[in-house]
Amino acid sequence: MARVSFREQVLQVREDAILASVNRLLADKGFDLMTVDEVVADVGIAKASLYKHFTSKEELAAAAMVRVLERALAELARLREQPGPPTGPQARPVDQLMAVARWTMQVQLAGQMPSLPAQNSSLRAALIAHKVYMDRLMQLSDELGEWIEAAQAAGQLRPDLPPEVVLYTLFARACDPVLGLLKAGGQYSDEEIIEILLLSCFGGLATPEPAPEAKRKVG
Amino acid sequence: MARVSFREQVLQVREDAILASVNRLLADKGFDLMTVDEVVADVGIAKASLYKHFTSKEELAAAAMVRVLERALAELARLREQPGPPTGPQARPVDQLMAVARWTMQVQLAGQMPSLPAQNSSLRAALIAHKVYMDRLMQLSDELGEWIEAAQAAGQLRPDLPPEVVLYTLFARACDPVLGLLKAGGQYSDEEIIEILLLSCFGGLATPEPAPEAKRKVG
DNA sequence: GTCTATAGAAAGATAGAC
DNA sequence: GTCTATCTTTCTATAGAC
Numbered sequence: 001m002a003r004v005s006f007r008e009q010v011l012q013v014r015e016d017a018i019l020a021s022v023n024r025l026l027a028d029k030g031f032d033l034m035t036v037d038e039v040v041a042d043v044g045i046a047k048a049s050l051y052k053h054f055t056s057k058e059e060l061a062a063a064a065m066v067r068v069l070e071r072a073l074a075e076l077a078r079l080r081e082q083p084g085p086p087t088g089p090q091a092r093p094v095d096q097l098m099a100v101a102r103w104t105m106q107v108q109l110a111g112q113m114p115s116l117p118a119q120n121s122s123l124r125a126a127l128i129a130h131k132v133y134m135d136r137l138m139q140l141s142d143e144l145g146e147w148i149e150a151a152q153a154a155g156q157l158r159p160d161l162p163p164e165v166v167l168y169t170l171f172a173r174a175c176d177p178v179l180g181l182l183k184a185g186g187q188y189s190d191e192e193i194i195e196i197l198l199l200s201c202f203g204g205l206a207t208p209e210p211a212p213e214a215k216r217k218v219g
Numbered sequence: 220m221a222r223v224s225f226r227e228q229v230l231q232v233r234e235d236a237i238l239a240s241v242n243r244l245l246a247d248k249g250f251d252l253m254t255v256d257e258v259v260a261d262v263g264i265a266k267a268s269l270y271k272h273f274t275s276k277e278e279l280a281a282a283a284m285v286r287v288l289e290r291a292l293a294e295l296a297r298l299r300e301q302p303g304p305p306t307g308p309q310a311r312p313v314d315q316l317m318a319v320a321r322w323t324m325q326v327q328l329a330g331q332m333p334s335l336p337a338q339n340s341s342l343r344a345a346l347i348a349h350k351v352y353m354d355r356l357m358q359l360s361d362e363l364g365e366w367i368e369a370a371q372a373a374g375q376l377r378p379d380l381p382p383e384v385v386l387y388t389l390f391a392r393a394c395d396p397v398l399g400l401l402k403a404g405g406q407y408s409d410e411e412i413i414e415i416l417l418l419s420c421f422g423g424l425a426t427p428e429p430a431p432e433a434k435r436k437v438g
Numbered sequence: 439g440t441c442t443a444t445a446g447a448a449a450g451a452t453a454g455a456c
Numbered sequence: 457g458t459c460t461a462t463c464t465t466t467c468t469a470t471a472g473a474c
Contacts, residue, residue: 022275030338032251035449049458051451094425118332118396119249154464156426157420164404165415166398178335178387185383196384200375204423205385206313207375230439268440269462270469 013070015053015063018043022064026092026114030122032060058126062133064114069106069136073089075103093151097170098198100144103176109183141167173201226434232270234282241283250280252340261275273303281334281352287326288355294322295362312370316389317417323393324413328402334394384414388436392420 021042025034026183036057040047054060077101107113116123128135148163180191233288240261244253254380255276259266273279298318326332334344367382401412 007243018460020259027340029335030251030340032249033338033340037449044457047450048452048460055451057450059265095456097424115338117249117252117336119252120247120401121252157424158422158426161415162426164406165401165419169419169424171257172395172397176391178241178384180337180390181387182384187383196380200359200380200384200423202362202423202425203428204419204421205316205376205379205380208378208427209422215300255469266468267440267442267470271439274469278467420466 007069011201018045018053018060019064019067022060023067023114026037026061026064026116027108028112030115031057031117032121034061036060040116056126058123059100059130061114061116061123061132062127063114066130066133066136067129068112068114069133069140071107072100072104072140073136073143074138075090075166076100092156093147093154094146094156094202097144097151098159098202100147100197101170101173101201102194104170105197106190107192108176108179113174142207144170156205169201173197224265230272233264237269237272237279238266238283238286241279242286242333243329245280245283245335246327246330249334250336251340253280255279275345275348277342278349280342281346281349282331282337284346285349285352285355287331287333288352288359290326291319291323291359292355292362293360295319311375312366312373313375313421315366316363316370316376316385317421319366320389320420321393321413322418323389324395324398324416327395327398328409328412329394332393365390384395388420392416 018039021205022034022037025042027038028034036047040050043050053196079096104113106138111190116127144167148157148166151157152159152163152166176197178197179193182188182196183190188196211214237258240258241253244261247253251324253270253276255266255269258279259269262269269279298315314425323332329437349411363386364382367385370376371378371382371385395416397416398412401407402409407415
């Protein structure tokens with residue numbers, strides 16, 4: 001059993017190396033432009049060997065996405081245990097959501113956020129049929145959904161935005177092209193980019209409206 | 220001269236038909252997944268004929284993008300001439316920006332916003348080298364930039380957001396995947412989707428902070 | 439300029455030896 | 457399981473007749 005476990009461990013390490021390359025290539029070029037030949041050249045193995053581990057290019061991308069989703073779930077767990085900054089006011093639910101957005105942007109700026117085509121493609125069908133991927137995606141959505149509802153119940157998110165919209169927006173900001181444009185501009189540090197985009201995402205582009213009581217609340 | 224003009228007109232019509240198909244296919248599948256065979260099948264011409272009009276697939280996409288950019292420029296001109304709604308308060312610069320965002324979202328929901336890969340691709344280099352495309356893009360950026368600066372000077376946009384960021388964000392919202400997700404959900408009408416996303420984009424996800432003097436900054 | 443037919447290249451996937 | 461070598465398909469682009 002020890003020998004088998006060792007062998008499995010070696011395989012696991014190799015698969016991790018493969019997925020690391022896939023992850024980086026997906027972040028750099030996207031699924032359609034990433035070729036299996038590039039992957040195997042990057043890992044340093046033969047193409048046939050890769051196909052012993054993953055049965056198709058779609059499966060490869062799905063595995064990379066699962067890895068990212070699991071990292072995101074781990075980050076959520078981390079944020080739950082360490083809720084607030086040591087100094088400053090107590091962490092609110094909306095701060096947790098901002099921390100998640102901050103993390104996704106950091107991952108993207110580090111070139112480690114695989115970007116899948118939002119459009120119709122062979123990949124979409126493969127992902128929807130991929131049980132593990134869908135499971136992790138649902139779990140992440142559920143956990144974020146709870147935070148969103150908590151934040152909304154606490155009056156920290158706009159009550160007129162459906163929770164759905166907040167969730168989708170958080171996912172979308174994880175692969176927002178604005179990050180890449182600002183980074184290409186070279187005018188801001190990664191930290192500045194993240195703080196600017198957090199402000200524009202949660203605070204909005206426009207100047208906040210006058211105080212709520214001047215707005216004559218409808219509810 | 221009349222005959223030549225007529226012939227040219229026929230060609231123009233055909234090229235317009237081609238670009239309309241390209242536009243729709245780009246919106247539906249994106250550049251990488253769109254094939255020239257699909258385009259010619261959709262238009263009803265032979266592939267070789269298409270290559271008499273456009274020298275490459277990249278040129279085809281660039282022409283479609285130019286068409287969209289020119290429509291956007293026309294929309295800006297229209298908004299300039301007809302600045303405000305007949306009823307209600309006077310139109311402000313930020314209202315113009317919101318009207319532009321609304322227009323781009325309408326185009327996207329109508330399936331007429333070609334989406335190009337933000338990533339590295341053969342298309343990027345072709346577009347950067349495409350003089351007409353770059354010209355229209357610069358013109359649109361300049362015109363929007365003026366509105367952004369006017370809105371910021373009037374205190375209607377967050378002063379701590381660089382104008383650059385506002386511009387990029389407007390471009391990015393034109394191909395925001397959130398629109399497609401909400402439309403796929405089927406729970407909201409196109410108009411509702413647009414108003415919700417305008418609110419989240421300009422107003423932000425979070426509840427507006429209390430008036431600045433009541434904020435008692437922590438720092 | 440439009441067509442049919444095809445060249446040429448790239449990429450996903452596999453056969454078979456070791 | 458890993459390799460080399462190859463198959464098969466798909467797609468961009470073009471040749472050549474009309």
